[in-house]
Amino acid sequence: MNLNQLELLRALRETNFNQSKAAEKLHVVQSAASRQLQLLEEELGSPIYERQGKKLLRLTPFGERIMEQVERITQAKKNIQVMADDFRDNRNGALHIATTHTQAKYLLPGPVQRFRGKYPGITIYMVQSAPEQLIEQLFQHKADIVICTEKLVEDEKLVVQPCYDWQHIAVVPRHHPLAQGDITLGRLAAFPILTYTHGFTGRSNIEKAFKTAGKPLDITLAAADSDVIKTYVRLGLGVGIIADISYQPEEDSDLVALNLAHLIPRSVTKLAYLKQLYLPAYLRYFISELLEGRPAGRFPG
Known part of the structure; x- marks a missing residue:
């Protein structure tokens, strides 16, 4: 052999x-x-x-x-090389991040910018994929770290850590009927819903909330991208339910954001990496930036 x-x-x-x-x-x-x-x-x-x-x-x-x-x-061979680079304080290399569009656009810019300031020689590769495919990126050694909300469950081969928690909001045009008055699941259920594809960005929590309340959930458009959902809300196709961090007050001033914290359980975005992975200094720093630089919720819970 x-x-x-x-x-x-x-x-x-x-x-x-x-x-x-x-x-x-x-x-x-x-x-x-x-x-x-x-x-x-x-x-x-x-x-x-x-x-x-x-x-x-x-x-x-x-x-x-x-x-x-x-x-x-295979992992041991990779660890040995990374350990050697770490021992020499080699600041050239690569960081492979597997995540979803929402995390890439709204969570990662701050940590990535700070990381680049400290490790300018490290090339960052960001792979965006469906949540169920992200873990495979780890097991196939195509990613060092995964960041997502859905599909990250306890696994004996993984280290899984909560990264930050957030809530869903509804977005509607300014003159929409829901823009006035208290928001209930009953009122939401009266309109077509535009939200995330199965497995993306807390979709399971949305379904759970409506099912528990015994209210119909009429999803007429599902997408992986918050910006796509907002686009079709603007076209009048229905009410968007998106992550609170994806509402940008300046860019989305034509939309009204409605707090759903009292209706839909909060979601938790997590990070994961292989338990056998040797963490070089630059990856430890990036993880610390993720955990310490958690985005503040745009709406009180």
């Missing part, structure tokens, strides 16, 4: 078990990759993959256990 064979297993997972693409990724010919896989399985005395002819279909149960160890080895 050697590290090249283990790298092959990792490349096969990343290419959905495509031997040709895995070989290309490792800069070897396919026949050489296939031979290395054959030698490894012979040495271990058990198949790692289920096959249909020469095609690899999926990992065997034994293969799944092998891949757990391969991931640990």
Whole structure:
């Protein structure tokens, strides 16, 4: 067994078990990759993959256990290099952040600006994706840290920390009927609702609130982006329910923001990283900036 064979297993997972693409990724010919896989399985005395002819279909149960160890080895190799750079106080490198549009636009500008001031040599890569795909970015070693509201649950392989809590608000044009009087779920339910796609920015808390109150929730438009929702509110398609931090008083002065803290439970945005990840000084600093520079709510809870 050697590290090249283990790298092959990792490349096969990343290419959905495509031997040709895995070989290309490792800069070897396919026949050489296939031979290395054959030698490894012979040495271990058990198949790692289920096959249909020469095609690899999926990992065997034994293969799944092998891949757990391969991931640990991959992380250890990365940790050793990062530790060496950290020891030399190397201020050149990269920070990979996986997050959603809302966090990228409204939470991260302040921490990122302060981070750039202290670590100007570190390149920041920001990957925006759906929440259910963000955790995969960590496990595939494509991200150092994930920041989102939905889908971040306790996992024995992750360190998960609350980052900041926030609330939903409703936004309507200035002459909308809801712009006057007290806001209730009953009044909201009388209008089409424009809000986030499933899995984004506290959508589950919105659904829970309406369901608990026994009120219908007529969502006529769902989007991942707060700005898209506000655009269609301006077109008169309905009432927008968005995160309070995404309401910008100067930019959104044509809209009225209505506090929903008494109607919809507060949401918590969290950060997560792999428990086995070695945290270099620059990543520890960035995390501290996230936790200490939490955005203030625009509306009292």
